[in-house]
Amino acid sequence: EAKVALMGGITGPIAGMAPAMIASMKLALDQANAAGLAIGKITYQEFDCGCNPQVATDAATKAVNVFGADAAVGPACSGALLAAVNSVTIPAGVLVVSPSATSPKITDLDDKDLVFRTVPSDDFQGRALARTLLERGVKKVAVAYINNDYGKGLAEAFKAEFEAKGGTITQFRGHEDKKASYRSDLAELAKGGADTLVLFDYGNASGMTILRQAIENGFFKQFVGADGMRDENLIKTLGEANLKHFFVSAPVGEAGAAFEKFAEAARKAGLDPNATFAATSYDAAALVALALEAAKGDKAKLPQALRAVATAPGERIYPGEWEKAKQLLAEGKEIDYKGASGDHEFDAKGDVPGSYAFFKVEGGTYKEVQKMK
Amino acid sequence: MNPVLVMHQVRGGYGDADILHGVSLTVNPKEIVVIVGPNGAGKSTAMKAVFGLVKIRDGAILFEGEEITGWKPDAIVRRGISYVPQVKNVFAEMTVHENLEMGAFLAKSVKAEAFERIYTLFPDLKAKRNALAGSLSGGQRQMVAMGRALMLNPRLLLLDEPTAGLSPKYMEQIFQICRDVRDTGVAILLVEQHAKQALAFCDRGYVLATGSNRHEGAGQELLNDPEIAQMFLGG
Amino acid sequence: MSGKPHSHRCCARDNIAPVVAKRERTMALLELENLVMAFGGFRAVDGVSLKVEPGTITGLIGPNGAGKTTLFNVIAGAYQPTAGRIRFDGEEITRLRTDERFHRGLVRTFQIPHEFPRLTVLENLMVVPPKQPGEQLWANWFTPGEVARTEAEVRQKAIDVLAFLELTHVMNERAGNLSGGQKKLLELGRTMMTNAKLVLLDEPAAGVNRTLLRKLEEKIQILNREWNYTFILIEHDMEMIEKLCDPVICMAEGKVLIEGDFATVRNDPRVLEAYLGETVHPEVEAAIAEIEELEIEEGNA
């Protein structure tokens, strides 16, 4: 008998991603329930954190006090998470695992070891992307980012690493979402003569508009985005033929096998496994369920249990292997969860290092070109 | 001879409260009828009632034998009644000429003579024809309002204090115009505070107080009644 | 009618005022010097110079569009004159704001009453006195005693004014519910809540029932005699002008046509022609000429 709150950004700026994320979380918990864990049925309930601190705090308070959650998956957005954990969950001693809050700020939180995430901090990805580009011979780029914690965090990490390693950044500009035209922005970005545009934005928001307008007007030869730009819909909308020079980086699981297991189950449940943050959401929920099982429902032991099930040493558990995990835990053995989105070896701050790959567009989807370091 | 306008026991008001408590009036063809009474008696309200601008809860209003109670104002204008309200009776942001044009809004085409007729009645307006009505003096506005109402050749004219703020010269003129208009076959119902002068030139008069009829009769008759003079005409 | 005001100081104006007026001819209360108010090319007020003696009721008449209301607007500060100067109580006020003129005792009423509809009648009056300490944001907190004291004074004064105007029974009514005539009285009452020296009345009689108007006239006379208010009064009602005003000024086309006592103005052929609209017959003209001659003789004597 345990309760888990699912705190998604159901309304607000990332509302578009929320359904897939929530469904993935539910998938994990439903699987766990079907396996019949020793702690009994895990009840869960959705809460909307609206990607807004105020809404999130309200939601968290309800989750903790009214619903009586033992742990929470989410909140989805960094700002919302910071507010909710600071004023509600940390004081109340509730474990929180976020699948999508990527702000580097979360790393430094004084969190009494109660805040974790299955998505790497933007810091890692930005740096990795910088190194990969240099390695591929791209020495001069222009950087455009959406002005929010995601875009900005990535852009700054990228800039620091890229410049430190000898690259040149000709333009470094933020922009707001939802403008009709970005052509003047693009014209400004093009000044300085870089032919690669690094675009930290979302593929279902201004990122798509900018990409489209850049291609339509012949700005830049090559475009590079991060995980936010990895959007299937974008390929459909802009047409694959136009995206020959468009690349994205995105976190991937260490072993392709783990992702495939998740993908299979997801497809069976009618979910798109490649949807943004679907895999991390699944992992976050799965980890919470495993930790609950390991801690035998004792709230105070949850953080410790989470570390135990997520990190080596221990027998490897892949997505969907609930029976096996249950068995091992019942026998008092250590397990090590290998998730759909990575290994989730939490560091001292509750962050995962993450591994990334570089993708190109092919066959209506994103194909891995190379691993990133 | 059928009356032009009959108000029969009209009861009504603006919100829930009644202002008119059973007002009855009759205007016969070719007749000038004047309503006098203290401030707040409901004179203007009675006029608005004819024009469908007041909630009527009881009673009936007939125009040339046809019941028009509850009609929309534009339908009533079309039926042949013109009305000059007591306040806000010009289009302040339109020129004098445009104000007159609006008077003839329902006519298919407006003839130049119609304008000429009004400009002859009020020569002051001709000079000001391109001025915004909002910039006119109080009296000049009153002229515009009258002129607008006369543009369509109505069969019944309702005038709410047409002489308020007009110089004595124009007051006389307005009364004269009323007589002239009446002689062309238009019936006129007007409210006046210049009660003595009005009663002297009208055919019949009504005295209204606190929303009901108090007296009625020929103008001279009312004028000569000392009680009425004391109570309503300023001694 | 409350009897009180009548009993004291009854004959102030009749005996004293003319003397005072003569002696202080140089110290007029209001002095307009060649005032011009132009709208675009059109001169609504076109070089008006006049003096208003303290204690008088000056009647301002003239055809519609003569520029009377515009002149009021300029005096009260609603418009800045194109040219000319205004002196009030020995001080030049041509460039002052409306509220500054108000504070010097120059008060106007509106042709259409401008009451505060959702305030009670009493509150409508209590709002008026200028410089009430309680109107300062902080005074309530730092000098509550003084605030309470002035408030009591203001309230008493408002109650007195209401008694004078015979409005006591509607004291706690919302002002918006008053009838047209009562609003006119309220409008007048507001001028009594401050130390007005000069009150500008714009057509107080228009649309007012004649019976009520007679009362209004009485009030104005009392204010003039016993409160020492000076009035300028725009009106088209000749009865009222005749009863109250001396001198009478007739304007036409932005200029002063004639100034004098009522009879003089009333019978001036130009006034008859432009304003009163009575046909001028030769014999009347002769009669007028005779009267004028007589007056000149009197003046010389």
Add this chain to the structure above:
Amino acid sequence: MDTLGLLNYAIFMGVLIGIYALLSLGLNVQWGYAGLFNAGVAGFFAVGAYLSALFTAPPVPDRIMGWELPTGVGWFAAMAAAALIAWPIGKVTLRFRSDYLAIATIGVAEIIRLVLRTEDLLSGGVRGITGIPRPFGDLPYEWSQLAYLGLTWGMVVVIYWALERQLAAPWGRMMRAIRENELAAAAMGKNVEARRLEAFILGAAIMGLAGAVYVHFMRAITPEAIDPMMVTFLVWIMLILGGSGNNRGAILGAVIIWVIWSSSELLTDRLPAEIATQAKYIRVFVIGLMLQLVLRWRPEGLLPEGTHVRRSS
């Protein structure tokens, strides 16, 4: 769902209601007393919240402020800053009819949001500010919440009392006169522009205070907190429903709307997933509809103005 949990939630709700009550009172000064249509409540709220946060939060390297001053100083600074921002805005727009003020204040709130998002040096940019201290923050969770509830409602009561006093004084009478008929008020020697500006600034200061109370409760703030929907619009509905021009109405409106808004979420959270997402939007729809119903059937609000007027006269 145990009683203690519910109680905790009730306390949390109580604090937020208190914060909204402050906003609603501030708006009542502007709209209810002076007839000023401020559609940028969120802007003043944000200024207050950020300023108090910056005064009291610990310093961080790439931000200029972070002074670790006592919370009281922060609250005072919040009020002062909101007032200071209100001054030039009012100066420009109060000359015009309310619609212009509404448009302008929407714009100001938007600019404030953009500045807070963009100027990292000043506001921590899109990542906002964390580590803001809370009075009684070191107590155990429940007690700390309870203490903050007391503090918040203490502020509400103080502001309510002060405003009531002010409204009953000649100041309130003059304000209402100006609202009723500007032209006449000017002719009666009132300096209309200055007085309206005064009300605007006073209201803004109270909104700033609400922001400060909010930020110390949440202990963190990001620009997303300045959502016009969550701040400006909800507050307007509270005031209109409660009864503008009446301070008790303003508070009552805050209570009712927040309870409905918050508990409607408890309901929608229980809906099946397919419609749960939809239900979030339907909730907004319902709030919009509620405003319409109030305007239709009870435009003067639950506690209309005027009861007060009678008492004072």
Add this chain to the structure above:
Amino acid sequence: MSGLELINFYVIPGLISGSIYALGAIGITLIFGILRYAHFAHGDMATLGAYVALGLVGSLALSPWVALPIAMAITALVAVVLDRVFYRHLETRPKILTVMASLGVALMLRSVVQVVWGVDPQVYSTGIVRAESYGGLMLRSRELITFATATGLVLFLMAFLRYTRWGKAMRAMSDNPELARLCGVNNEAVTRLTWVIAGALAAAAGFFLGINTELNTMMGWSALLAMFAAAILGGVGRVEGAVVGGLVIGLVEELSVLVLPSQYKMATAFVILILILLVRPQGIFKGKVL
């Protein structure tokens, strides 16, 4: 930067968003001028129009250009109904209550769109349209059509208002509704006509915004401030003013990127608004100052 570059990347996009703003601003200026209140639901009405067109494109597989007039008609109808249900009964109350009601309507419209179409950005047609060069001027057909249609609609509207009695009836009603009624003007009909025009043009604005970028449920609300600025800049109540105002705002927004960080692009409309209120509140074409 060459002149051509300036034109291609700043002026042309500026003119395009300018004409979109103009279409929205016409409705706002008419409602502001005739019915005398600021209509805050106008942006979301544009959103609705854009999504209605999307619905037609999606469900009936119409070409977007065929869907446009139908969407305009439907939105016009919606506008008339909204007025009837939510605004009409407030006619005799202080106008500011109607302004508030329109804020509520804005929320309601938006949530309807969000429930029906979801919150993901959507497009009318997929793929990329590269610009053609007209002697160095880079233009796409959809941009030409946007500009031409906007111009056509505006010219038609202006002719309609000038050469029919409706124009005069609108002015009269805006001036003094009671008196207009007494002149035989059917105020309800004028109001309805105003809403038909405003609704149809708002839908066109939303549609063009959508076809030149993507559709999202906040698109109208984000453009609202710019539309208001355009209406006031041009002079409230002046159709030609709204057009000029819209173009100016569109241009300045784009050009502002030359001197300001582009995060502040959205603020330029507002800055212009404040300046115009300070310097010339009646706007370029001497509209009303309410």
